[in-house]
Amino acid sequence: MILQIKNLNINYEVRNGFVNAVQDVNITLSENETLGLVGESGCGKSTLGKSLLKILPKNAKIDGEILFKNKNIAKYNEKEMRKIRGKHISMIFQDPMTSLNPIMKVKDLFLETIKSHYPDIPEEEALEMSGKILSDVGIDPIRMNEYSFQFSGGMRQRVMIALSLVLKPEIVIADEPTTSLDVIVQAQIMTVLKKLKDEHRMSMILITHDLGVVAELADRIGVMYAGHLVELSTAEKIYYEPKHPYTQALLKSIPNTNIEDRELRYIPGDLPNLVKPPKGCRFASRCPYAKSICHEQIPPDFEVEGTKVKCWLYEKVKV
Numbered sequence: 531m532i533l534q535i536k537n538l539n540i541n542y543e544v545r546n547g548f549v550n551a552v553q554d555v556n557i558t559l560s561e562n563e564t565l566g567l568v569g570e571s572g573c574g575k576s577t578l579g580k581s582l583l584k585i586l587p588k589n590a591k592i593d594g595e596i597l598f599k600n601k602n603i604a605k606y607n608e609k610e611m612r613k614i615r616g617k618h619i620s621m622i623f624q625d626p627m628t629s630l631n632p633i634m635k636v637k638d639l640f641l642e643t644i645k646s647h648y649p650d651i652p653e654e655e656a657l658e659m660s661g662k663i664l665s666d667v668g669i670d671p672i673r674m675n676e677y678s679f680q681f682s683g684g685m686r687q688r689v690m691i692a693l694s695l696v697l698k699p700e701i702v703i704a705d706e707p708t709t710s711l712d713v714i715v716q717a718q719i720m721t722v723l724k725k726l727k728d729e730h731r732m733s734m735i736l737i738t739h740d741l742g743v744v745a746e747l748a749d750r751i752g753v754m755y756a757g758h759l760v761e762l763s764t765a766e767k768i769y770y771e772p773k774h775p776y777t778q779a780l781l782k783s784i785p786n787t788n789i790e791d792r793e794l795r796y797i798p799g800d801l802p803n804l805v806k807p808p809k810g811c812r813f814a815s816r817c818p819y820a821k822s823i824c825h826e827q828i829p830p831d832f833e834v835e836g837t838k839v840k841c842w843l844y845e846k847v848k849v
């Protein structure tokens with residue numbers, strides 16, 4: 531097990547209290563595994579992803595354990611975390627336009643990243659590493675001498691992926707890596723990411739609001755709703771035997787490619803206010819099956835046919 535997240539709670543301090551963005555989340559990640567993390571905007575996916583690198587804003591407070599190779603990095607200070615970031619755990623952000631410094635040549639972006647972990651590396655060697663990973667993502671190494679603003683959106687995202695992978699981290703966290711790109715470029719980028727992930731035998735956490743994006747890539751999928759991990763199972767079980775009413779609704783809301791049935795189904799209602807979250811299940815007010823206990827008590831994680839599901843409907847099945 532490369533990563534174990536235990537009882538993770540993340541609260542943002544705001545003027546009127548705390549936003550409970552992540553509550554009591556437990557997840558494990560194995561070597562070479564891809565875990566998809568899905569849910570609609572505001573459910574806490576990015577907060578969880580960023581907490582693993584401790585790059586949350588100052589008003590965020592993390593409780594719980596984040597065990598990376600059995601060491602609790604949740605307790606690490608900034609200096610210790612700097613040794614982890616990029617080299618052991620790296621992140622691909624959703625918008626390469628803002629996360630790549632446009633006034634640096636691409637080769638200098640690589641040199642900066644490599645030298646921050648290997649200060650004594652000869653420049654020639656660092657450039658060779660950079661050229662190799664750039665060609666792996668389909669960019670001619672000669673373009674290292676250009677600035678990132680000279681690249682198209684899809685090419686910038688390839689540069690971003692190459693930069694995140696150049697130090698061969700054990701875990702890469704990809705946060706909506708293709709959201710800002712058109713569908714064809716999205717597919718190309720995901721193919722590159724999958725190929726490199728397999729070649730380098732990395733583990734990946736793929737964060738997205740789009741269940742379709744994780745369909746082919748993820749081994750397991752975690753579904754988040756309003757700060758709770760409501761369901762966790764293999765990708766197959768999530769698609770073919772979804773257990774949580776929210777997962778079921780999310781699957782129904784995927785636009786159908788069949789022209790005859792092009793109805794996009796929305797889930798009625800809104801996400802709850804996370805400053806004053808509901809007492810029980812956070813999906814209860816939108817759930818067609820809600821019973822009284824759902825409004826009163828947070829469901830535990832029930833284990834049903836190999837799926838972890840946080841829902842009172844499974845109370846009688848098995849705890």
Ligand SMILES: Nc1ncnc2c1ncn2[C@@H]1O[C@H](COP(=O)(O)OP(=O)(O)OP(=O)(O)O)[C@@H](O)[C@H]1O
Binds near residue numbers: 572
């Ligand atoms: N800096 C912050 N201060 C206060 N609250 C925040 C802050 N950042 C995020 N939040 C809140 O935390 C909750 C989770 O946000 P988060 O961005 O993790 O969700 P998300 O699922 O990744 O959404 P998106 O896909 O839109 O980024 C939301 O209610 C959000 O408003």
